[in-house]
Amino acid sequence: MATLIDCYNNLKDILGPNYKEPFEVIEHVNKLKNYWKPEKIKVILLAESHVYTSKEEFSVSLNLSKIPLPDYPGNFVKYVYCLGYGENNLLKGVVEKNPGTSQFWKIFHSCVSDIKEKPDFDPVLKTRNKIFSERIKSKISTLQKLKDRGIWLVDLSIVGLYIPGEPKPSIKLQNKVLSYCWEKLIRGEVEEAAPEHLIIIGKGVGRVLEKMLSAAQVKSLTVLNQPQAKLSSKEQLELYVTCSKICNTLL
Numbered sequence: 001m002a003t004l005i006d007c008y009n010n011l012k013d014i015l016g017p018n019y020k021e022p023f024e025v026i027e028h029v030n031k032l033k034n035y036w037k038p039e040k041i042k043v044i045l046l047a048e049s050h051v052y053t054s055k056e057e058f059s060v061s062l063n064l065s066k067i068p069l070p071d072y073p074g075n076f077v078k079y080v081y082c083l084g085y086g087e088n089n090l091l092k093g094v095v096e097k098n099p100g101t102s103q104f105w106k107i108f109h110s111c112v113s114d115i116k117e118k119p120d121f122d123p124v125l126k127t128r129n130k131i132f133s134e135r136i137k138s139k140i141s142t143l144q145k146l147k148d149r150g151i152w153l154v155d156l157s158i159v160g161l162y163i164p165g166e167p168k169p170s171i172k173l174q175n176k177v178l179s180y181c182w183e184k185l186i187r188g189e190v191e192e193a194a195p196e197h198l199i200i201i202g203k204g205v206g207r208v209l210e211k212m213l214s215a216a217q218v219k220s221l222t223v224l225n226q227p228q229a230k231l232s233s234k235e236q237l238e239l240y241v242t243c244s245k246i247c248n249t250l251l
Helices: 004-013 023-035 103-113 118-124 130-146 170-195 204-209 234-249
Strands: 041-048 151-155 199-202 223-224
Touching: 004 023, 004 170, 023 151, 023 170, 041 103, 041 170, 041 204, 041 234, 103 118, 103 151, 103 234, 118 130, 118 234, 130 151, 151 170, 170 204, 199 234, 204 223
Parallel strands: 041 151, 041 199, 199 223
Antiparallel strands: none
8 A cells, every 4th residue: 555645746747747735735634534533434435535725725724722622633624524624713814715515514414313304404504503613513523423433534536636716637637546546545445444334425436446346345335426416406315315324224
């Protein structure tokens, strides 16, 4: 299994000289991922990547006095495990565009809750739970439940493939990055974790891994659409209900 820095350096060669996400961002994302890694992993949520985070954005720190978590990694990155992503009140500086990712908070909340209808997501959504302190408390509670119950988010790409305001790399290039990360790093993490169930978030990610997964030690597999895909309201709710049923059946 390759090291994180070796994987990053090779991906820079694949993506070309215009790709400038600092290694410090990738390293911090990895710290956050491991901060919430369960001791015993039952379900892995395998997604595509975090959102590209610039050097300037990474220089913004979180107000850790508002986060009652020991040794919590304190820089801003555009990653759902970073509590400052989408929460400007947690930042000591300014990030110009910080929408967060409500879709993944819905997935997280689905995995530890009995989801039946839209209001079930209210505790972790900024548009529905407008009291900042209560919302952060709910988000932390959700993350702790995920960890306690053995549910872990892993991104297939270690680098941010989506750069806000710019077109994504071509499908061919994306697939090359995703395949490389799987073979060099992520497959080893998945096999070492030996989850009872692997939920792949994104049909594109599923297609990339279709043949390679047959050689990996995966007990049970579900491939879902990305929650931000063009789905009807009913289809989106069905996606979250599926996550809820899989995770709550195993726990």
